[in-house]
Amino acid sequence: IYDFLGDTEQDVNLSVYEFTERLYLDTAHSYYSDYDVEGKYNPVPLAQQTITPANGTTYEIMIEDQDFIDKFLAVQSDTNIFYSDSIFKDYFNGFYITAEPLSSSGTMARVQLSSVQSRLTMKYANDSTDVDSTAERDFAFAHFTIDQYSSQKINMFEHDYTGTELGDIIDDEQASTPYVYVQGMSGVNTRFSFANLQDWIDQNPLIINSATLVFDVVPEEESRILYDDLPYRLMIGSILDDDDYEPIYDYYVLLSNDPTQLASRFGGYKKAESKGLFSDTTYTYRFNMGLHFQNMLDGNKLENDFILQIDDGMINPKYSKLWSNLPANERRIRLEIVYLKL
Template sequence: MNFKFNSGSTSSNRNNHFFLLVSIFSIIVIVFTNCKNDFDKVGIGLIPGSEILELFSSDTTTVLVHSVFADSVKTDNTATSMLGSYLDPIFGLNTISIATQVRLSTVNMNFGENPELDSIVLVMQYSFYSLPNFQPVYYYGDTATTQTIKVFELDESLYYDSTYYSNSLVATKSTELASMDINFSPRDSIMIDSVKVKPQLRIRLNDEFGNNILNAPASVKESNENFQDFMKGLYIKPEPVANNGVIAFFDLLDINSCLNLYYKNDEGDAKMYSFLINAACARYMNFTHDYSMGDPDFVAQLNGNHDLGKEKVYLQSLGGVETRISFPYIKDWFKDQKIVINEAKLVFHNVDTNSIYKPPHELVYYFVKDDGTLGFIEDQFEGVSYFGGQYDKKKGEYFFRLSQSLQKIMLGEKENTVFTMGISGASLSPTRVAFHGTWPNDENLMNKRIKLQIKYTKLTN
């Protein structure tokens, strides 16, 4: 196929000519990128020889980055719930609590004549979350850490049709229903009455709470509405750890997750009644972060010292930390030049690839609109293999391709805006990562600095 271009001398024709060349290059670059061919030769045979000056590459474009507090994230009615506390040497103290309703398994329940309480036990089925490669993750942190888990009765109703966020608060009664020192064991089966069952966390609640339910008026047992007005739910809260720590995963929708009341009556036999935690129960997670216990440079950056982004920048899920990115001089750098971007690749290197706190599998990248909301960028629509964002464990790095977006900025078709980067699935997994910044003090780390790698073609006409 041959392309012919009008060589008219008017400014309008020259601009149209340039835009057409850019369009051709943009299409070619995307196709060849997905095929993983050599960028230096992309499209050469399709552009007249007189149009091409040279092929260039650069990684010295100014990139400004700094980390900021992230917005809260929606945490209600998730398939998997998290619980625990861990003290991160960089990110400080992080704690996750759970609030949930419970329901009757049968209405008009009858405990018989003269019921007597044996015990009441909260059961939570351990679970995991799956990485995109289907590898299960059972915990985050150090399971050797002993944690104190406390349980309280809610003093405020939850509503299934309401939205709850990671910073949502709910009132609880002052009396502790339980305080138990545990080591999370998400992969260890346990024995219940000589029967081996899947791994689960079992917390015995105090007898007074059990007797209140056992001896509640008959009207309380007539419907779930009445019962949930009488007992609004439970709040499961870890005490902050002094060191190390771990977050465990639970499936509150599993049939084994429930509130079991053990009793006997005049019939003499031991009995059990299960209150359900199921999909009809409102539930959410609360995330708290005490960054004052983190690395001083990390804290200073969050508090406004953006210059520290030259050394390191940070990301944390759980409504924690995100990173702002801009290319303030990208248009000036190519001023009075006609260039086509073959590839623009933004690269980040993990500071500590051996940390017990594993980095996120995937990051997200958006542009920030004037009203503060987020928008997609053009390159995202080419798919993950092109756009990037996934962790390369061997290289210890992430990248994003921004070729189309930056080309539009240079053409004046799009404002040179601020971008933001965060963690995918921020309400579902407790991951975090620190990156080497744009200009580390240690010269040996300059090859791991954040950089925008641009491959581009200069056009003569």
């Protein structure tokens, strides 16, 4: 366990099943968090164990299911199965692991499957006269790692927003709400466009010096999200006509020239702002998008359809509550442009 969020004292029940369909690690196969596992695993668990997630702790789950053990004993004479990665994966497709909390308070734990400690270990002894005649068997171990170079992994998430304020507005384009939300691990994203942007562009020949898109964070006393628990960085991209995702042009340019591969000047980081000693500190997320909007002016990029997400949402469970563009809001989504009119 690498990290967790939620009730740190809550027990979690882990169930391990044998997966029955081959997953491929190549460019021809793509898997997403809404992957349907129905009918693709043996519903009888190989092992179950209750743990209390603790950061930096490794848990061993013993599989004593005889049918599973016999699966490998039955082919012990065929060494190709164990020495060929591809043949082995055809014979044994992997595991399906589920986690169920034992209370309603909720928790998420991050498992480092790429760690060398995350593996299938087989403990065995050679069936020979020499071994059988000794007082104690000399056991050997075979390790099958789950690293990023040879093993395909899929994270699957389910979010139930029933009874929440988000549940009343999600996927409703006509909803009028003072808030917008972003959440990692296949949670909610915010999709938006600028209604009159093209009209403004058509009426004003100009050169953009800078364009900053600003999202203000709802104060923690109203959002019930501590500032320290906010995601460190958000990311924004364009939605194309075929619903494909494309990074903002500024991000792409900065990333291609950044050896750190962060494109930090693009922004999106949580930033504290204060108007003075006697004013409360507020937080914003700011994106520098001058190149993108200049390309819209020049007719090179016509997409006016954006999506706001957690930067590392595949592994980050955090979420944020932001002010929307509702006119009644004291603070709202805004695009700050500095330009030269031609």
